[in-house]
Amino acid sequence: MKYDKWLSKIVGKDVYNLEVNDWIDKQKLEKSLLCVKVDVEFPGLWFQLGFDYITTELTFERHPKILAQLHEMEEPLPEYHEQILALAETGFSEDRFHKDKNISDPIANKIKKEWIRNYLNNKRGETLLVSVDNKGIVRGFLAPMVVNKIAIIDLVAVHEDFRQQGIGLGLVRTFMTRYNNCRGYRVGTQITNIPSIRMYEKCGFRMTSAKHVFHKHIGG
Numbered sequence: 001m002k003y004d005k006w007l008s009k010i011v012g013k014d015v016y017n018l019e020v021n022d023w024i025d026k027q028k029l030e031k032s033l034l035c036v037k038v039d040v041e042f043p044g045l046w047f048q049l050g051f052d053y054i055t056t057e058l059t060f061e062r063h064p065k066i067l068a069q070l071h072e073m074e075e076p077l078p079e080y081h082e083q084i085l086a087l088a089e090t091g092f093s094e095d096r097f098h099k100d101k102n103i104s105d106p107i108a109n110k111i112k113k114e115w116i117r118n119y120l121n122n123k124r125g126e127t128l129l130v131s132v133d134n135k136g137i138v139r140g141f142l143a144p145m146v147v148n149k150i151a152i153i154d155l156v157a158v159h160e161d162f163r164q165q166g167i168g169l170g171l172v173r174t175f176m177t178r179y180n181n182c183r184g185y186r187v188g189t190q191i192t193n194i195p196s197i198r199m200y201e202k203c204g205f206r207m208t209s210a211k212h213v214f215h216k217h218i219g220g
């Protein structure tokens with residue numbers, strides 16, 4: 001059972017990420033949130049243990065065979081930070097925090113905002129790829145990280161006003177170009193997130209795994 005200090009601070013309870021064989025001693029737990037991601041074949045046990053089904057996370061991967069086209073993008077200059085944080089705060093709805101009815105929207109929004117703040121403060125990931133229009137309006141961002149020579153899209157969002165205009169595709173293609181010396185690309189999304197699934201498929205990503213996500217809140 002792994003304690004997530006960063007998430008616990010935002011959610012206001014102790015957050016633990018479980019492995020399938022972890023032993024849970026409920027008596028010892030204070031106000032907490034237990035999270036587990038499991039193979040889709042065996043969900044029954046978790047219902048019996050009182051966990052709620054939250055979503056199914058899909059992983060998509062792609063080999064960096066083709067050099068993608070470079071789109072016009074900028075690094076996150078300080079004058080864009082507030083817009084980037086506002087987009088992170090309001091841009092997501094399908095992730096496991098927004099889907100958990102026991103986590104309020106303000107807290108779920110804050111998780112995404114603080115997640116991206118860590119990118120701006122160089123505490124997480126590589127850089128932040130940002131799409132800005134010629135009036136200085138932030139249209140979208142993509143947060144990349146590299147783990148074991150796999151380039152991962154940690155988060156990506158396009159402002160509602162600019163969706164379905166190819167900005168997301170541009171960000172993903174820029175990401176692929178920048179990290180085309182890695183062993184491969186990877187991204188996680190949710191089964192309900194059709195726009196993102198279509199975007200990744202269009203960029204040549206293919207689904208490689210699926211995991212159900214369960215949460216259990218203890219002590220309110």
Ligand SMILES: CC(C)(COP(=O)(O)OP(=O)(O)OC[C@H]1O[C@@H](n2cnc3c(N)ncnc32)[C@H](O)[C@@H]1OP(=O)(O)O)[C@@H](O)C(=O)NCCC(=O)NCCS
Binds near residue numbers: 163202
């Ligand atoms: C996912 C997201 C980044 C896509 O950005 P976008 O700029 O709107 O995407 P694009 O315009 O580049 O579209 C890419 C492809 O996805 C498809 N697509 C995008 N939005 C779609 C929608 N609402 N419904 C169906 N297909 C959609 C389009 O088919 C498009 O392919 P096309 O060129 O053949 O039409 C955007 O919807 C978003 O910010 N969502 C909220 C944040 C989020 O969920 N991020 C993903 C986290 S993993």
